[in-house]
Amino acid sequence: MSNAAIAEKRPSTLRGASLPKWSPWAIAAGSVAVAVAVGAGAGLTKVQWGLISGLLFLVATYAIAAKVEGRRQAKDRIATGLVWVAFLVALVPLVSLVWVTVVRGVKVLDVYFLTHSMGLVADSQPGGGIYHAIIGSLEQVGLATLIAAPIGVLTAIYLVEYGRGRLAQAVTFFVDVMTGVPSIVAGLFILSLMLIFNMEPFGFAGSLALAILMMPVVVRSTEEMLKLVPNELREASLALGVPKWRTILKVVLPTSIGGITTGVMLAIARIAGETAPVLLLVFGNRFINNDPFSGPQQSLPLYIYQQYAAGNDYAYDRAWAASLTLIAFVMILNLVARGIARWKAPKTGR
Amino acid sequence: MAKRIDVSGLTAYYGSHKAIEDISMTVEPRTVTAFIGPSGCGKSTFLRTLNRMHEVTSGGRVEGKVLLDDEDLYGPGVDPVSVRREVGMVFQRPNPFPTMSIFDNVAAGLRLNGNVKKSELGDIVEKSLKGANLWNEVKDRLNKPGSGLSGGQQQRLCIARAIAVEPKVLLMDEPCSALDPISTLAIEDLIGELKERFTIVIVTHNMQQAARVSDRTAFFNLAAVGQPGKLIEIDETERIFSNPSVQATEDYISGRFG
Numbered sequence: 001m002s003n004a005a006i007a008e009k010r011p012s013t014l015r016g017a018s019l020p021k022w023s024p025w026a027i028a029a030g031s032v033a034v035a036v037a038v039g040a041g042a043g044l045t046k047v048q049w050g051l052i053s054g055l056l057f058l059v060a061t062y063a064i065a066a067k068v069e070g071r072r073q074a075k076d077r078i079a080t081g082l083v084w085v086a087f088l089v090a091l092v093p094l095v096s097l098v099w100v101t102v103v104r105g106v107k108v109l110d111v112y113f114l115t116h117s118m119g120l121v122a123d124s125q126p127g128g129g130i131y132h133a134i135i136g137s138l139e140q141v142g143l144a145t146l147i148a149a150p151i152g153v154l155t156a157i158y159l160v161e162y163g164r165g166r167l168a169q170a171v172t173f174f175v176d177v178m179t180g181v182p183s184i185v186a187g188l189f190i191l192s193l194m195l196i197f198n199m200e201p202f203g204f205a206g207s208l209a210l211a212i213l214m215m216p217v218v219v220r221s222t223e224e225m226l227k228l229v230p231n232e233l234r235e236a237s238l239a240l241g242v243p244k245w246r247t248i249l250k251v252v253l254p255t256s257i258g259g260i261t262t263g264v265m266l267a268i269a270r271i272a273g274e275t276a277p278v279l280l281l282v283f284g285n286r287f288i289n290n291d292p293f294s295g296p297q298q299s300l301p302l303y304i305y306q307q308y309a310a311g312n313d314y315a316y317d318r319a320w321a322a323s324l325t326l327i328a329f330v331m332i333l334n335l336v337a338r339g340i341a342r343w344k345a346p347k348t349g350r
Numbered sequence: 351m352a353k354r355i356d357v358s359g360l361t362a363y364y365g366s367h368k369a370i371e372d373i374s375m376t377v378e379p380r381t382v383t384a385f386i387g388p389s390g391c392g393k394s395t396f397l398r399t400l401n402r403m404h405e406v407t408s409g410g411r412v413e414g415k416v417l418l419d420d421e422d423l424y425g426p427g428v429d430p431v432s433v434r435r436e437v438g439m440v441f442q443r444p445n446p447f448p449t450m451s452i453f454d455n456v457a458a459g460l461r462l463n464g465n466v467k468k469s470e471l472g473d474i475v476e477k478s479l480k481g482a483n484l485w486n487e488v489k490d491r492l493n494k495p496g497s498g499l500s501g502g503q504q505q506r507l508c509i510a511r512a513i514a515v516e517p518k519v520l521l522m523d524e525p526c527s528a529l530d531p532i533s534t535l536a537i538e539d540l541i542g543e544l545k546e547r548f549t550i551v552i553v554t555h556n557m558q559q560a561a562r563v564s565d566r567t568a569f570f571n572l573a574a575v576g577q578p579g580k581l582i583e584i585d586e587t588e589r590i591f592s593n594p595s596v597q598a599t600e601d602y603i604s605g606r607f608g
Contacts, residue, residue: 241435
């Protein structure tokens with residue numbers, strides 16, 4: 001008997017039966033088809049169709065894989081399947097939200113809408129626009145960023161580069177507490193100050209409340225970014241006889257500036273949609289008010305709230321169009337942040 | 351310009367942990383002194399006390415005296431920043447600044463210290479890169495990022511960066527441990543050239559390297575894990591490797607322990 005013959009007789013321990021590569025797709029298609037058939041037959045809603053197909057997919061995958069490949073591979077496949085189903089489930093609300101906003105928002109969203117205020121239009125009439133709200137939002141968020149970003153970044157620098165002992169612990173603790181402050185509370189805090197000084201609502205008051213909300217987010221994200229800077233770079237700079245503050249300014253910050261900018265942008269995106277403090281402090285305005293330091297202003301989230309509360313079809317359309325504008329604004333900010341992060345990232349190319 | 355280092359009774363702590371105890375030695379100008387010894391015996395800690403980098407670590411503190419040509423580095427009113435301008439350092443892992451080009455990396459020390467004319471900068475960078483034997487390899491791409499170089503080139507870039515500020519003493523903390531034999535040879539040749547201008551102290555785990563590059567060798571050891579490291583002996587390199595006066599040194603060098 002030759003060696004080859006012996007080798008052939010021995011059962012392979014490394015190779016087992018396996019499902020073809022397209023099998024997950026086939027199982028998915030099959031379960032969706034069955035779910036649609038069952039759902040249509042029994043008159044169920046589309047959400048139920050989806051749930052049935054997801055469940056069917058998992059059960060069928062496990063059954064088929066267990067039969068053909070064995071239990072271990074079946075477990076592997078069901079874990080993969082769970083991840084995919086969870087991903088799709090998570091995608092549903094996101095996609096449907098964007099979809100609904102776009103479909104309803106484009107109805108009245110045009111150049112006229114973006115360049116006119118509600119000054120001459122009642123909420124029950126068609127027409128009007130969000131120019132005053134865009135101006136208000138940009139000014140309030142811009143001022144809030146001017147206040148919160150430097151304070152937040154400097155606080156983070158203190159915590160990472162200088163903070164030792166009790167004080168640093170206390171600062172960290174209060175930043176954590178501030179992260180959890182509800183936006184309405186921040187608004188009430190500023191409102192109470194306004195009442196003490198007997199002031200009328202104005203845009204900058206809203207900026208102050210937004211800054212309170214933004215600061216802890218900036219501190220947290222900047223802190224994480226600064227911690228990512230390798231200690232070796234700080235030591236290399238210190239060992240060259242560079243003072244600590246210059247090391248931070250010229251070595252640590254440039255290395256992490258991409259991440260810091262991203263963090264600030266995300267914090268801006270977070271406060272751009274805040275309604276509660278703006279409602280209390282900026283009050284809302286039908287007319288264009290370019291001055292954030294006197295008189296009530298409008299802002300996008302507040303505009304959306306007020307239009308939706310007006311409760312007629314024209315106002316609904318305007319609310320959706322304003323929502324779309326706000327989402328687009330946040331999305332653009334995110335893209336800009338990613339762009340900056342990529343552009344400023346430490347270069348590794350040869 | 352090279353300066354003498356005189357250490358007496360130096361003890362260094364990390365918090366309450368005593369890392370090295372009662373070390374005294376003299377390092378002559380324009381010589382290469384190698385520190386050898388098992389891991390954790392405090393060679394690197396001792397090296398870092400020589401340019402006050404030890405206290406950068408949180409909890410790090412030092413007792414004793416380090417004289418740099420009769421001036422105590424730990425004397426009252428001494429600014430650690432000025433100490434580090436006199437005593438440069440090269441680290442174990444090459445650490446060029448990732449946001450800077452090759453040129454900017456070498457110029458970093460001068461620029462960040464803020465007092466140099468732009469016209470001189472180019473000359474100093476070229477001189478430093480030539481001093482680090484890197485000029486020919488990078489002269490056509492001075493504006494490319496320093497992190498794009500190979501490990502050995504990066505380490506020579508770091509040496510160029512360290513010598514650009516014209517220190518009196520150059521400390522090297524296992525500068526070749528992350529490099530291949532060819533890059534190691536390049537750095538060792540470089541050390542031979544640099545000792546004409548600087549006082550060099552090098553920590554190494556490679557005893558052949560210590561034998562090759564150094565004039566004097568110091569052997570450090572610790573009694574047990576958790577005990578402070580101590581200087582066992584320091585002598586001419588030739589004597590340490592042929593006829594050391596302490597038995598522990600001979601054991602270590604011949605590979606009988608550690």
